[in-house]
Amino acid sequence: MTTKRWRRIEELFLAAGELPRAEQENYVRGATASDPEMQRQLLAMLKHAGSAPDRIARAIESVAEAVVPVDSWHGRRFGPYRIVREIGRGGMGLVFEASRDDDEYFKRVALKVAPDWRDIASLRERFRHERQILAQLEHHNIARFLDGGTQNGIPYFAMEYVEGVPITGYCAALPIRDRLELFCQVCAAVHYAHQSLVVHRDLKPANILVNEEGVPKLLDFGIAKLLTPDLDSGSTMTGMMLWTPDYASPEQVRGRPVTTRTDVYSLGLILYELLSGKRAQQADTSSALALDRSICESEPPAAGLDRDLESIVRMAIRKEPEKRYGSAADLGADLRRYLERKPVRARAGNWAYKAGKSVRRHRFGVAAGALVAASLIAGVISTIHQARRAERRFEQVRKLANTFVFDVHDSVAFLPGSTAARKIIVQTALTYLENLRDDAAGDAALERELAAAYERIGNVQGAPASSNLGDSKGALASYQRAEGLLTPLVQVGDRAARRQLASVDSRLGTLHMAMGETKPALESYGRAQSLLRGLLEESPRDRVLLDLSGENYSETTRALFTLGDFRAAGEAARASMELARRLSQMNPSDPVNRNRLSVAFSNMGRAQLGEGKIEEAAKSFGEAVKLRESLSRDEPNNKEYRRFLMVGYGSLGDVLGGRPDENLGDVAGAAAAYEKAVQIAESLAASDSVDRKAQFDLSSAYQRFASLLVNDPKTAKQALEGLEKARRINRALQVQDPDNYRYRFSALVIDREAGEALDNMGRSREAVERLEAARAVAQALISGPNGSAAKYERQVIELRLARIRARTKHGLTDSPC
Incomplete structure (x- = not known):
């Protein structure tokens, strides 16, 4: 089966899975009418998947009954420790938050308890083995062992309670340099364990937590191996996969000797993920052969890093242990060399590379040496001539790249149908600039140009407020690369970099909001505003800074409104309005200033709504619409102005x-x-088929209009038609970007309103099916970034379901309300 065919099957399977079971078969038959074999495969997959939840539940229940006592763990004592709550479990034991509450003192701890598997002595022995290992490790970056013992025949031990997040999550918003600094601490901790003759064997992000102080802590030595033969037999329990496949090494999969280089491999996989945002290794556990191939033969794609960093990662994850770094310390040392702009060991052997690095670090000394050598070397004139030609070539390529990024891209940015072209333009420029990067280390202007290219790539990939390709993760990675390039420049006082970083931070905030991450969004907006405040003190009439500051306050208003902090939202809205009026007074006819003023009116309306001032809010929204109607008449081909008008009408x-x-x-x-609003949304979506923002706007416009009609039995049918259109569009968006929180929440609202429409049309059975599907989505989203809204939706759904069931006590009937 070809990759293309499999992707098509996967796409159809996921789309069918979003439908009620009664609709799945018809959907598949319609979509595969011309391909009977694909149809057969999909129907078989759906049939198998349909029974999966019950089979999985039965399996979990039977295992749980066999290995875990039925009684609650809460409140049980182990030595001086009383269990508060469970925080994790695995094959090697259960982990609880517990407190020491005896007469000695009170202390919060993580308590690990061996499972009560009295008939599996080897597991209990391995638990004692972990306790022994932890007791000998004392390091700032390793969770400390505190105490241990046995209670009623069950071994346990207490260790430092680490309240933190996995290192990948913590690093997501950090610049590259900060990620590497943090990772070097992890390398030091792993090296310390190795020096203590301990190999961890299960390093992964979930076992490296970063606490509130930004300190990484290494956890879970449950399957660690002691390198001294008298203390560890080195055996592994037959038939049990104790390591995590996505972070396992080839030697673990093939049962070969485990050494310190095994941990180096896992560290390399984690480093790849920290820097690229993607997993380097996707283990296929469907069979032993598939597992072997996916780990021992498959190479991860390029991580998109510069050559030095890419080489370091590649050396750490070589399939052959002898070709990796010899220790975690060696890996950390090479990362230190990278941070100090020294030649890295991973690219050793390249004389020209080493010389180039040395010249860049010691350019003045080299220049002096070159002057002395000039009197001795007859061929120096030819060398200088070649260097000048190379320099001219460098500047020509650089100028070409910047023409692409700033001139060509910006000239087409607002034209209908330009999304795909924008990506090609900026990606081409970025390729040129990246090729120049190694030849211009320490060139602040080039670093800023690279950052500008990454910011524009991020905009095209997934900037929520403009036309984009719907790639939220890609946009996040691009913005973070821009941030990583600019932050070191800002730290040394580069004012131009401060301006750029303020823009990048503001865009990061808007992207976090689109992903449902309100707190990180506000943190990004805060960083941006802090930079802008300082810049405006230096240049109070700088129009670009005033505009960016006003935009940042506008986005902050939206975030605070979402949190329900209406007082703070009002303050941000008023700050945005003040800046917009200042810009408008400077040049009243400037369309950019008029648009910014319309945005300020819109945000003022939103803040007034939060404060309960409905009539004032209506006036503010009306002013925003007037300005946007005028802008759209003046520039009918500017899709951003038309989109703003659509939002204003909504x-x-x-x-x-x-x-x-x-x-x-x-x-x-x-x-x-x-x-x-619907008419504009339909026009914008039709003009650019790859613009995911336009597609989402159209789905939202259909849903919004339908919500007005859904509760009237006379218009419920029209509402349902609009909701089905919205549902089809949103489902396609979810297939392309399944992690997008906005798409998932929108699916919940659409299904809930469709259920209400069906109920109002007297189609109670279908209404219950749709409402129950919506309730399942709401339940899944409650633990997400906007859980309060999801919880409210669930309550609304449950109330509606209760009303339907109360009305149809003797079985659902399709009778009108």
């Missing part, structure tokens, strides 16, 4: 009659505004 419709319990009661006015 907000105006909300306050006129669409927003539950917070509107002026003008349903006809709301319907007219929503209809105008």
